[in-house]
Amino acid sequence: MARLEIRRRYTWSIFQSIEYAGEQDQLQLSSFFTFMLDNFTHLNLISHVLDPNNDFMNEEAKLAKYEKIEVPDSYAGPRLSFPLTVVHTNALLSGFKQQQTLHPRYVLQLLHETKKFLKHMPNIIHLSTTYTRQITVCGDLHGKLDDLLLIFYKNGLPSDENPYLFNGDFVDRGKKSMEIIIILFAFLLVYPNNMHLNRGNHEDYIMNLRYGFTKEVMQKYKTHGREILQLLQDVFSFLPIATIIDNKVLIVHGGISDFTDLDVLASIERHKVKLSPTHNYNSPGKQRAEETSCHLSFLQIVDLLWSDPKNQNGCIPNSFRGGGCYFGPDVTLRLLKKYNLQLLIRSHECKQDGYELCHDGKVITIFSASNYYEEGSNRGAYIKLGPDLVPRFFQYQVTKVSCFCFLHSVTAAEGSALKSLREKLYAHKTDLIAAFKDCDKNNTGRISTSDWASAVESVLHLDLPWRTLRSRLVKLGPDGNVDYLSCFEDLQIERSIKEVTPCLMETLYRYRTDLEIIFNIIDKDHSGLISIEEFRQTWKLFSSHLHIPIDDEAIDDLARSIDYNKDGSIDFNEFLEAFRVVHKLDSKEN
Structure with a gap:
């Protein structure tokens, strides 16, 4: 069991390190988009994607246009009429369970009505438990419809008696992102006082380009896909950025920084702050103090959507992700004390048990997508908060097999993680071989374990336990040294x-x-x-x-x-x- 636990932990580290490295790559790509726009606008290659305001048709004309889209008699999926009712939400749930796709006319109408509703929402939502028994808080879903359906099965559908808050990252990675946002937006319109949505860092069109949502929309809605994506950009920009329950519990997607100011955040015109990561997320504190008010607004929101807690005091740039901050227990305590709060709930990070407590229980991470990295890699969870504000955690795991033992779970996830890691090694083959040869002065083809681990980390920057992983990635010579070219043999x-x-x-x-x-x-x-x-x-x-x-x-x-x-x-x-x-x-x- 101890060996299995070690395998489980390094498997988790591999998945998470590769995920965060991908987010850094995304920042580099976004910088490239800005580079193209700044220097090669005459090519007109991407301006149509990066400009969400390139459609000047007024809202009434757009709605009239959507209503003219013909729905053929042969269409067997859910049919919507507005205003929506519970009958429509039930039809959507039933249709998606049967693998049906909502017609683009209804998608566009739904997004139009959602945008119209969200425009009047404040940046920070204030909720109370005094009118209901409990509020359910869910974390990242990332396109995993089965997890959303399992939550509704275990906890009941949203209603006036059963309010929900979904804390961002509804889309990307999974294959059912479109179905998830359709369901969430439909319930939002049916129960506007008891269905609440915070924005996540993946509710952003640049992130959607890399992590699958844009591709999903275009595959499901070829004719109207671009129109749907443009409308989604607007809807995402109007999503609230924080929620406070009973004036005591702050809920944001990522976290906070030592610059987080709830009063400032409440006054920002959130839809005008473009979150595509083409700016420098990691401005140091002194530089931040000299930023323009517009850029400060941008940084404030980025901190809410991208930051992660750490165990050490202080606040430093989140270099691992490439955006937001790492904030320590002292930063948490200062913010809670300043606004007379008791607790910070956030999401943004996959946890093996679906949730995690840190900062002496003052910060809770909740993550609702089970099997996020691989089948069996993690549980999902949600929180229920009553008037006592004591969080109660409920765990679950979507599984396609009746028996999924710990050994099988670890072995399957480990194989997938090592495969991804070896591909990462191959992608940097030239740089790695150069680093290995610097340690191999006599050109023997072998170097010490210590030199091998240092060389790999110097190139990949994944912060992994390379010594532990050595036996899984390379062959060893009779003298115990590493045959460094062997990590590329089977690729x-x-x-x-x-x-x-x-x-x-x-x-x-x-x-x-x-x-x-x-x-x-x-x-x-x-x-x-x-x-x-x-x-x-x-x-x-x-x-x-x-x-x-x-x-x-x-x-x-x-x-x-x-x-x-x-x-x-x-x-x-x-x-x-x-x-x-x-x-x-x-x-x-x-």
């Missing part, structure tokens, strides 16, 4: 392309997700195709911005290596698939 690029240099192949794999996002942005008609010239322009800009030494000839070699369509366009999904890393052993087994 290869899906398709060998002779014209492409190994360095460029590795770069393509490392930034494969970023390139997919950019290609999807350029592909305005969502045909799956871009022109050769658009491909060349994009890659030149991308390599220039990242300071990757790839010349025009190498880019042309790359373009020539692709099978063009008859019209000279590129199917970029097929192109990216060629640069997928595969595990040789997996291929043999298959």
